[in-house]
Amino acid sequence: MLRIAKRSSISKRRAALIRVSGIFWSLVLMSIFLLTMGLNPFEVYHAMIMGCFGSFYRIRETIELMIPLSLAAIGIMIAFKMKFWNIGAEGQILMGAMAASFVALNMSSLPKPVLLIFMGLAGLVVGGLWAFLPAIFKTKFGTNETLFTLMMNYIAIKFVIYLQYGPWKDPKAMGFPKIPNFTENAIIPEVFGVHIGWVILVVLTVLFYIILNKTKLGYEVSVIGESQNTARYAGMNVNRVVLLSLFMSGAICGLVGMIQASGVAGTLTAELSGGMGYTAIIVAWLSQMQVQFVPVIGMLFAVLVQGASYIQTAFQIPQSAAEILQGIILFFALGSEFFVNYTIHSIKEGQDPTTKVNNEHQSNNSNETSHKTNVSESSVSTEVAAGE
Amino acid sequence: MFLRVQYLRRWQPVSSLLFFSAAIQAGTPLLFATLGEIMTEKSGNLNLGVEGLMLIGAVAGFAAGMATESVMIAILFAAFAGALAGLIYAFLTVTLRANQVVTGLSLTIFGTGVSGYAGKYLMGQVLPESMKSVFVNFKIPVLGSIPYIGEILFHQNIFVYLGYVLAIGMGVYLGHTRYGLNLRTVGENPYAADASGVQVSTYKYIHIMIGSAISALGGAYLSLVYVPAWQDNVTAGRGWIAVALVIFAMWSPYKAILGAFLFGGLDIIGFRIQSMDINVSQYLIDMTPYVVTILVLIVNSVFKKRDQAPDGLSVSYFREAR
Numbered sequence: 001m002l003r004i005a006k007r008s009s010i011s012k013r014r015a016a017l018i019r020v021s022g023i024f025w026s027l028v029l030m031s032i033f034l035l036t037m038g039l040n041p042f043e044v045y046h047a048m049i050m051g052c053f054g055s056f057y058r059i060r061e062t063i064e065l066m067i068p069l070s071l072a073a074i075g076i077m078i079a080f081k082m083k084f085w086n087i088g089a090e091g092q093i094l095m096g097a098m099a100a101s102f103v104a105l106n107m108s109s110l111p112k113p114v115l116l117i118f119m120g121l122a123g124l125v126v127g128g129l130w131a132f133l134p135a136i137f138k139t140k141f142g143t144n145e146t147l148f149t150l151m152m153n154y155i156a157i158k159f160v161i162y163l164q165y166g167p168w169k170d171p172k173a174m175g176f177p178k179i180p181n182f183t184e185n186a187i188i189p190e191v192f193g194v195h196i197g198w199v200i201l202v203v204l205t206v207l208f209y210i211i212l213n214k215t216k217l218g219y220e221v222s223v224i225g226e227s228q229n230t231a232r233y234a235g236m237n238v239n240r241v242v243l244l245s246l247f248m249s250g251a252i253c254g255l256v257g258m259i260q261a262s263g264v265a266g267t268l269t270a271e272l273s274g275g276m277g278y279t280a281i282i283v284a285w286l287s288q289m290q291v292q293f294v295p296v297i298g299m300l301f302a303v304l305v306q307g308a309s310y311i312q313t314a315f316q317i318p319q320s321a322a323e324i325l326q327g328i329i330l331f332f333a334l335g336s337e338f339f340v341n342y343t344i345h346s347i348k349e350g351q352d353p354t355t356k357v358n359n360e361h362q363s364n365n366s367n368e369t370s371h372k373t374n375v376s377e378s379s380v381s382t383e384v385a386a387g388e
Numbered sequence: 389m390f391l392r393v394q395y396l397r398r399w400q401p402v403s404s405l406l407f408f409s410a411a412i413q414a415g416t417p418l419l420f421a422t423l424g425e426i427m428t429e430k431s432g433n434l435n436l437g438v439e440g441l442m443l444i445g446a447v448a449g450f451a452a453g454m455a456t457e458s459v460m461i462a463i464l465f466a467a468f469a470g471a472l473a474g475l476i477y478a479f480l481t482v483t484l485r486a487n488q489v490v491t492g493l494s495l496t497i498f499g500t501g502v503s504g505y506a507g508k509y510l511m512g513q514v515l516p517e518s519m520k521s522v523f524v525n526f527k528i529p530v531l532g533s534i535p536y537i538g539e540i541l542f543h544q545n546i547f548v549y550l551g552y553v554l555a556i557g558m559g560v561y562l563g564h565t566r567y568g569l570n571l572r573t574v575g576e577n578p579y580a581a582d583a584s585g586v587q588v589s590t591y592k593y594i595h596i597m598i599g600s601a602i603s604a605l606g607g608a609y610l611s612l613v614y615v616p617a618w619q620d621n622v623t624a625g626r627g628w629i630a631v632a633l634v635i636f637a638m639w640s641p642y643k644a645i646l647g648a649f650l651f652g653g654l655d656i657i658g659f660r661i662q663s664m665d666i667n668v669s670q671y672l673i674d675m676t677p678y679v680v681t682i683l684v685l686i687v688n689s690v691f692k693k694r695d696q697a698p699d700g701l702s703v704s705y706f707r708e709a710r
Contacts, residue, residue: 087436137685141686141689141690143688143689148682150436150631151632151678151682152678155675158672158674158675161671162669162672162675166669285487318508320500320507321505323501323504323505324502326501327498330497331476331480331491331494334487334490335486337486338483338484341485
């Protein structure tokens with residue numbers, strides 16, 4: 001019989017080892033899959049890496065994928081830290097892009113810096129409001145935020161499609177349903193050959209590392225995440241913090257929309273986000289809710305996506321293979337968290353698990369009564385003793 | 389809403405019958421997906437992988453159908469593939485207690501990948517006539533003779549009837565059997581269920597797998613009956629509508645029938661409106677299911693309705709944390 005107990009602590013090294021081995025096993029599984037397809041997995045993986053970093057052009061493509069994923073993940077993380085399951089990044093990105101495009105298309109006569117700042121602000125505000133709305137209902141009535149934000153995504157997508165096929169359709173595109181391209185002064189500048197989004201990413205990563213780890217707001221966010229009642233008891237204004245943080249969360253995603261519209265697409269399209277808002281959730285989750293890890297995990301996903309589109313041309317492997325690989329890696333990464341947080345003891349058949357654990361406990365500490373209520377507590381301390 | 393009412397009044401009776409009949413056919417994949425998700429959510433697990441499950445069901449059903457030319461095997465294989473994908477989800481969320489939202493999203497990514505990959509070899513293929521003929525509409529005796537209602541509801545194909553049976557069967561199962569009661573307890577309060585001797589994990593596993601199989605059948609309906617040829621990303625977001633529909637139906641299989649056909653109607657109404665020279669964009673109409681779902685969510689939470697999501701939804705059960 002197996003018995004599962006929660007770890008009370010684990011060394012960083014051991015946790016990292018478990019996580020890395022999770023990714024390792026997913027690669028092994030994928031390799032078996034590739035072998036059955038008659039392909040050499042090492043060649044495929046090598047090609048994926050080369051497809052991402054083989055030339056300056058490819059590096060730029062990879063970084064341009066990594067920027068929105070990481071930025072949106074930072075936005076999502078602020079909400080997730082409070083156990084507010086904001087899965088509406090997709091919609092917040094699109095609405096931010098929509099607002100920025102509105103500015104870009106209607107005020108294109110403004111000087112470039114002014115126009116870009118207005119676009120950024122529009123993206124921030126509208127993206128923020130798109131997350132603020134579910135937050136209001138969550139704080140006021142306890143409306144389920146997971147489902148609310150999910151629905152908001154679809155409203156945003158349908159709205160942008162509506163604009164694209166209706167009022168914002170480019171009359172010069174000869175009936176083709178597209179929104180006009182931005183003028184030159186609505187395109188964000190490049191720094192070292194890559195659009196300025198990476199500078200924004202660096203700044204926001206540092207900024208939110210400080211906000212979440214060193215400020216009162218960050219402290220309140222983590223207390224609310226642990227227990228709303230504790231936060232209330234400590235005199236925190238929980239609703240205010242939730243609303244403020246959710247606005248920030250949505251605003252960052254809105255800014256991502258502005259960056260994508262201006263720096264990558266050069267216009268607004270319904271495919272602008274293309275599921276990035278969902279992938280960013282996974283990036284945030286795999287980063288252990290630690291801002292400093294986000295760019296690393298964001299890079300990993302950018303490599304997966306970019307590498308996949310490369311091996312499609314190099315090996316005639318359908319791009320869907322990358323989605324399968326992503327799925328497998330995610331399954332293993334999610335599964336490996338269990339082994340970080342819990343341990344498994346084996347218990348001999350026919351033996352009462354309660355006495356067994358307490359016996360172990362006695363041999364370790366030699367002063368424990370066999371109360372049933374002590375089971376979970378004592379198994380934890382047993383584990384600590386065994387782990388160290 | 390006003391526009392639509394006005395429009396319906398101007399309709400010829402025959403074409404409105406056709407419309408409602410078509411709405412049911414468009415709503416059937418939603419019904420299956422929704423019923424599957426209700427089953428899963430009743431066990432306390434929020435599975436956001438419905439879209440992926442439907443795609444897996446669509447590709448598995450279609451591939452098996454092309455290989456064997458047997459409708460029975462196609463349907464069984466789609467359900468089996470769905471259950472298998474559900475097993476991955478159940479293992480991660482129940483045994484390994486992974487976050488349900490993230491696991492569900494991963495399942496969607498995985499399912500999209502699997503169907504896209506396998507679909508490359510099915511591209512452009514069309515189902516053989518021998519199978520299509522199984523899915524022709526037929527009239528149910530007696531019930532089919534009821535004016536209007538009979539023609540709308542009981543002049544359908546076998547898959548649609550299967551949907552009715554499944555919905556009613558699930559309603560009875562959840563509401564009036566010991567297993568159904570136990571399942572709801574597991575979803576509401578797994579600790580209480582465990583204390584009264586219910587095998588929480590077993591219940592979760594079985595119902596997540598059955599639910600996933602049912603959702604996968606919704607995908608199989610699309611590739612086998614609705615299209616019926618292979619087309620990439622055949623679900624086109626219907627899995628997410630199903631997640632919305634579960635809320636709309638307030639976790640009741642009976643209301644799911646109504647909701648699925650209503651949303652099915654919204655799915656196809658745009659084309660008809662355009663032919664009537666009424667200037668409402670299909671894209672704005674496409675928004676209504678989601679707006680309505682949000683309104684249902686809000687109304688439920690404001691009035692603290694009893695029929696809300698199971699209390700234990702999306703919370704992992706850890707026995708030691710009692």
